[in-house]
Amino acid sequence: MVTHRCQLPTPDIFEELPRISFKNETLSQDVRTMKLLQLAINNLVNVRTLRIIQGHWNLTRGLLYGFFHRHRISTTPVRRLWLENCSIEGMELDFQDQLRTEGLESVRFRRMHIAQHPRRRKEVYALARGGDMTRLDDSRSGFYQTTIRFEKVFDSTEGEPGIPSGALAFDDEAHRACKSRDVLGGQSCREHPLLPEFTMDPIGLMSGMLLNASGTLTSLNLDWVLVCDTPIDDSSELEPDGGMTLRYRILHMLADLRFPNLRSFQLRNAVMVETAPAWGHYLLDTEPLLSFIEAHSTLQCLAWPINRFFSHQKPSESIAQRARNVIDSLSSNLLELRVDSDYFRHGEPLTDVAGDQPAVAKRTRRRRFISEFAAQMTNVQRLKLEGGIPRDEKRETIRAMHRCPLSKIVMIGVSCPYGNVNPPTHWQPVEGNEHESAIRAFASAKLITPEAGWKFTPEYGWEYGPPMLYHVATHFAQTIRELRLCGYDGAPVLYDPKPLQNPLLENLRHFVNLERLVLSFDLDTWFDNEWRDEEIVAYWLDARDSSRKALAVVPSEDQEEGSWTKLLRERFAPQALANQVAEQLGLLLPEPAKKRGMKIRASFSLGDESVDIWDLDIRVQMDAVGEKLLVKELVGPREEGEKERREAKLENRSWF
Template identity: 40%
Template sequence: MADFQLLQRLPEELLQDILERLSKHDLSLLNPASRWCYRVATPLIWREVQLVDCRTLHEDETDDHDDTPFLKKLLVLIRKPWIASCVQALEHRCHLPPPAIFHELPRTPLSGQTLSVDPRTTKLVQLAVQHMHKVHTLRIIFGHPNVNDALLRCFFDKDRKHTTPVRRLWLENCRFSAGCDPRIESHPLGLPLELDFAGLKSIRFRRMPIQTGHPLYRRWGGEFNHSRGSKKACSLQDGAGGSYTTLVDYMNPALDAAGIPQFSNDGTDEWDERGSIEHLLEPALRFDGLIFEHLGCSTELPPQLHDLQMKSRRELSRKAYRGPYLDPINLIDRGYGSAVEGIGWLNRERIPSSDVALTLLGHASDTLTSVCLDWILADPDRETSTPRAYIDWVEMFNSFFGLRFPHLKALQFRNAVVRETLQPSGLFLLDEAQIWCERGDGREPWRAPQLTCLKFMEAHSKLRCLAWPMDAFFSEKPLPADINSRVGAVIDNLGRTLEDLRVDTLYGAAGEPHSEDFGCQDPGARERRRRFISDFAAKMTKVESIKIEGGVPRDERREVIRALHACPLKKLVMIGVCSPLGNTWGAQGRDLGESFLEGESDYLEAEDKDAVYSFGSREPARPPPDFVFQPTYGWPAGPPMIHTIASLHADTITELKFCGYKGSPKLFSPTPITTPMLSALKYFHSLETLIMSMWLSTIFEEAPRDADIIKYWLDARSPQSMSLVRTVIDEEPEGWEKELRTKFAPDALAWQITSLVGPFLSEKAKARKGGVHVRASVCIGEWGGIFDIDLHIGKGSMNSDVCLSYKGPREELEPERRRTKLESRRWF
């Protein structure tokens, strides 16, 4: 108690500095120690709140989306307004992994119309938000649609007074059309009708459809939504190299197979029980009834909920139903126009999500400083959609670039993953748009406005961060004379202001070539990328961070680095399928001595070993003082990528990141060429962080053991697990258990990474306090899960390389890893 009394005497600023260094677990232990501890710890415990559901067994039935955990949190916030007033950041997400970007996200409209359907859940969200006056950050990541609506409409309620406005809004893998529609006539669950987004400073739309109302999902087939009580199970990726099984509602190419009512011919408000809404929602409403019954037994529920539970199942079903797709016009486009006119109340979305997004951005334009469209799915299916759909898609981008943001500092469009995320071909940031479309009705072809993007760039002269497709800065043709000076002025200004530059191209399935000098399938795209290097990158002088992602050939990556020779680069990121550093496996992977799956060794072009060994023993040559950049393409005998980077930027670089598993250094028994390829790392004396992909062989007794290894890693960090392999003793015979413990255990991996990477790092960098943070990313599992092993390599008492600390292996969704990644996002 004397220690607590001493703490109480500290100045408030020092006390806060001490307490903020404690983990949430430590604060939870401190909280009940005394009244004073409760008072000082509670605000920190509740400063960030997550609303997450769980999986529960109800009466021999499994509810994959039980809201009980976050309903209990909401009840605390309602009963104790002073705790609610401590909340500064709120996040809502589903406990299940979000849809995988390649194979799942393009197939789900994210409707989830059986999730969180009880109106009492919506009311609890509404009541809790009324007390959360200081929330400045709202994140919805794969949230339940009804909860999404309640959070968005309540936090941005036009009549919400005496509160801190939400400054940062992150929407990912979610449905937001109804939640952000700024003006509606009525809401079935009584949510606010008019919204105000003024005050927002940062918006991130990530991994979700933003559509003009035309179908996006027909190309894939097998569309689905996550469900409660469905009889249909689906195997989906778990984000850790494997899969999990959950219940889904499948949808046929036109309508939700279970949810769209079939109205009688006489037009009366009746429907066929074979596909009724009530039948679809009955399990979810039953589960919610059990949830609130259990809550009512353990605590007193707010009186505002009493009348809501008296509604009939039929009325509750009508209020809960959302419609199967993201935008109402989809049904019309699919030939169901007459049905939609008669059942308009069924679809809560009234305008397309593209219109909602643009309206939201327009309302917040006076205060926005950062706008990020990160892998949004907007591209209609060109093979089956109408000319109108294509024109509307292009107009969506034209409408965005018609907006003005007086304080904009960061603009990001990232598109490198799947075709649905691409921008319209012919839309150029610093050139005339070259987009036209036959109307199909005999009229003149429709043409897009030519200079919308350039006018936008001219109007935003304070940009410090820019992300844009590498092949969409310029067309392959010379700039027209009448805009040449205008483009030059924009580039000159960015040369003085731009600090963070990110470019990408669509990933290739097999990997990236050394060069596209020969055998190029799209010479126009190659010319556009190279124009970016010569006419844009070479004129930058302040860039501190560069990210190059997707299917960019290795020689063009190298030339981007050379073009930025005048910039004080601190952070360099290269991401691809093949290792950006070079191929350590040999031609077609023959030097690795591993067996590959079909296609796994494609694009593994041979390195010039004589050149790599020759340059590997030399110090990187610094450019002369009068160096003038001239691009050279191809991949002749020359220095490895690390040498080129070191020759220009070794003095300023603090972080290097090279992701791409094909050809990456092998963690155990690396091939001989690995040493000269990485040797120039020792010249990065300011290096603080090194992140790189590594190849981890999982073969034992001629069979892959990925699943066993992943399970061992997950068990090793779980305090509840009782299935760890037994301790290995010297007398124990060789076997798989010993292989796991001696080769794949976290401490064994940390030691191996230290032994492999440590000798390449700068002695000066390793001698700093804390050493060098090294993250090795390995890709294993049936679905290619990415696991990271984080460690710090420093110097020991005998001046040897030592591992100062380590964490992992951790997948992206591991709680601490996930939280760190969210919080470290720049420009949010």
């Protein structure tokens, strides 16, 4: 296994990812570096997995060229390729004659740009030596300083962009330090041109890579793949995202490919404008996507935007029949289903009541998915619902899949997916006294399971009635082993539980086989008229890293009872947080799970300017006499990019 990863943090997904190009040609551009890479690859004959995460453009090119060259000496071909936060744009890689990807079984493109229209160049930047100093997200609720340079539309009268002299000096110093002269002789970096002799269309490069591997590929994942698009011909009268755009081309390129052994196909690209599929294309209603899914109707894992399965307009009868045949095949083959939708900035509504034409069309498409696809599934075990899906449509999706043996349900959004524990807000006027009374009544009510032969009929809207977890438990209380319920608006408040928290969560007690629970929590960081997020994060980092200067957290005798130092130790120390999570959830968890022991992840959103997610992982179990829930293991809080967590996530990623 080989992993190339830049030492800098990966970009923030909402603010930085759309603007960073990853075509950082001034990084690792020295010919001596590339020669050392070539020598290394010649000796790595057993590599089966190649991961490039925020790869330097030159090293990405060198790794792809070296590991997939047709004359590479190896005992086995590379089986798995992971490309994340990197660029293949402008590379002179020929996957028809020069390079070979036969043998690839899994390919993951994640959070990367495939192509950018030239007129967008002036809006994006790349990491660069000798560039302009800037401040970027450090993935730890703060910032770091580095250098970038903005791209611009190429003007032949200005000549090719050069390498800053400072970058050359850095390279010379680096190679003196590692004594590369002993291996390479006195070769100079000046012998290596900055730009390749020719460039290949990135969509064509991607097509060649996948076409070459079509006979062996079993898993293909496109996870937030961005295409910064502008119509090639401004005079075109095509619809937005029509036939002249890059987004249209990449979708048609994928749809024209065939993979006889494909078991997992994921296109998780509906979170922002730059990742949305081409306008007017629907998986089960339009060509060429319908032909593609017909050819892969034995998939075991499928991810697709929830509002892009069906059109909002009725198809012809021939198209509808073909779609029914595909759905019938998938109904028994699919084991995992993931759907997403573009986020609502202020949180997901209880129900979508928007009346303008685009909103009505989107709502129609989402609800067709629930009635015509989800309701036909019979074998799905893992379900993920992400993004701006209204709460009633999440509920109806789960009810629609009542015939499936669901063991894992994931719901991720801006607002808490199982209910808002806080008072009403301007965008979610739901928890009035009448509704609170109804929730309390249903929370303690006996669980009524559907009778044999019960048929699903969608019921939209969110009237006064059972909370979300009641509906989940009604159909899946015996089969669920993992619940991931993430959303920070209206989430339970740690140390200050609200009246509705227990009623909304009380139906957890029915999930007798529950092994893992992930919940978002609101953590109050306001003290003495200021937010203390930065100090809390620094405290967590110090607590886990002995090489950092430890904070003095033991109060002296003359400190007042309510001092910040004392509060930091008593409320925000990892053990204190873990104990509080166990205490607040202790009475709500199913008794069999507590006796066996179960894992809980408490997730917090922290930061003043830069907001990042911090997760606390604990294992809890009842004491010997069955009176108290104890914290048996504790890890964290950790940010997403923390080394051990990141490596574990890479190793355990499903369908790769």
